[in-house]
Amino acid sequence: MVDVVDNVTRSRMMSGIRGRDTKPEILIRSLLHRHGFRFRLYVHDLPGKPDIVLPRYHAVVFVHGCFWHGHDCPLFKWPRSRPEFWREKIKRNQENDNRAREALLASGWRVGVVWECVLRGAGKNIEGVAQSLADWLRSDTPLIEVRE
Numbered sequence: 001m002v003d004v005v006d007n008v009t010r011s012r013m014m015s016g017i018r019g020r021d022t023k024p025e026i027l028i029r030s031l032l033h034r035h036g037f038r039f040r041l042y043v044h045d046l047p048g049k050p051d052i053v054l055p056r057y058h059a060v061v062f063v064h065g066c067f068w069h070g071h072d073c074p075l076f077k078w079p080r081s082r083p084e085f086w087r088e089k090i091k092r093n094q095e096n097d098n099r100a101r102e103a104l105l106a107s108g109w110r111v112g113v114v115w116e117c118v119l120r121g122a123g124k125n126i127e128g129v130a131q132s133l134a135d136w137l138r139s140d141t142p143l144i145e146v147r148e
């Protein structure tokens with residue numbers, strides 16, 4: 001199947017396809033580690049398979065790619081080809097994200113979402129992200145979204 005997407009979209013798609021251990025996840029893990037947090041990886045029995053689980057803080061963290069999760073931000077652009085396919089796919093991903101988040105919150109987990117754009121976008125502020133997450137982990141706040 002020949003698919004026509006621009007290079008930026010393609011590399012964004014490929015970085016999503018690589019799945020676990022994409023760079024943004026590694027970055028967030030090392031930031032948290034440097035701030036003294038210890039955590040578990042790949043906890044498959046939790047809804048949505050969070051990227052990072054911090055049982056001591058009753059917290060999980062997702063690192064979301066802006067393309068795959070359909071973020072309303074400058075990193076997201078619809079591919080020019082097969083609009084129906086992508087609309088359906090990304091809508092499904094968003095529904096899964098929402099379901100997982102509700103299930104986690106309902107069972108007493110706190111949920112952090114770090115969007116790729118805050119790590120890669122024009123206004124990126126890596127140390128600010130680390131500080132926001134650290135402050136949130138030490139708080140009682142159920143939900144945080146860190147985005148550009």
Ligand SMILES: [Zn+2]
Binds near residue numbers: 117
């Ligand atoms: Zn984004």
